[in-house]
Amino acid sequence: MKIVTLLGSPRLKKNSATIANRFTETAAALGAETRTFELNQLAYRGCQGCYACKKGHEQCVLQDDLTEVLSAVQEADAVVLASPVYYGDVTAQLKGFIDRCYSYLKPDYLTNPQPSRLSPKKLVFVLVQGHPDEALFADIFPRYDGFMKWMGFTDSRLIRTCGIGPASVDAVPEEVLRQAEEAARALAG
Numbered sequence: 255m256k257i258v259t260l261l262g263s264p265r266l267k268k269n270s271a272t273i274a275n276r277f278t279e280t281a282a283a284l285g286a287e288t289r290t291f292e293l294n295q296l297a298y299r300g301c302q303g304c305y306a307c308k309k310g311h312e313q314c315v316l317q318d319d320l321t322e323v324l325s326a327v328q329e330a331d332a333v334v335l336a337s338p339v340y341y342g343d344v345t346a347q348l349k350g351f352i353d354r355c356y357s358y359l360k361p362d363y364l365t366n367p368q369p370s371r372l373s374p375k376k377l378v379f380v381l382v383q384g385h386p387d388e389a390l391f392a393d394i395f396p397r398y399d400g401f402m403k404w405m406g407f408t409d410s411r412l413i414r415t416c417g418i419g420p421a422s423v424d425a426v427p428e429e430v431l432r433q434a435e436e437a438a439r440a441l442a443g
């Protein structure tokens with residue numbers, strides 16, 4: 255099983271990355287082939303709305319650091335998207351990737367019963383927020399999950415934790431790390 259992880263936080267060793275890394279380490283120990291991209295380290299543009307991917311091109315025509323990420327995701331069996339909540343949404347780094355995923359949709363995606371160019375994939379979404387109220391920002395996962403399902407991420411799960419701010423790695427509750435391990439076992443075990 256190939257697992258591709260995208261870290262959406264600029265804080266590469268902090269909360270969301272800690273959870274995602276626990277997931278990938280557990281999956282790797284079970285034999286999964288894992289690859290992690292630190293989006294903040296990459297240079298790329300958001301979708302330019304050129305519609306080349308709907309007019310004869312099967313892939314995004316932009317050539318930048320996200321080109322390799324998009325093709326790694328295409329070949330993956332499972333994808334982990336990890337992000338802190340920034341202003342009630344995922345980070346700009348992750349949103350930039352998600353917008354470029356438009357290239358995975360076929361030209362007739364609005365009417366085609368199989369709208370995606372991707373083979374079916376599993377999705378693990380990791381979200382971390384500073385605010386302790388779980389009702390706040392609870393819309394983020396269902397909103398993106400709908401779009402991701404459309405693009406072929408048919409089976410998804412959320413690992414979410416609230417009320418952890420810019421503290422140390424130790425701030426991630428042990429129970430959440432256990433959830434990440436359990437999710438990895440369910441996927442790669």
Ligand SMILES: Cc1cc2nc3c(=O)[nH]c(=O)nc-3n(C[C@H](O)[C@H](O)[C@H](O)COP(=O)(O)O)c2cc1C
Binds near residue numbers: 342382419
């Ligand atoms: C620019 C910015 C915007 C943020 N916006 C929110 C927010 O809207 N809601 C919230 O609960 N926390 C917000 N936070 C707090 C982060 O989500 C929180 O500190 C998170 O644990 C950081 O995750 P990380 O360690 O993976 O970067 C924000 C932090 C920053 C830097």
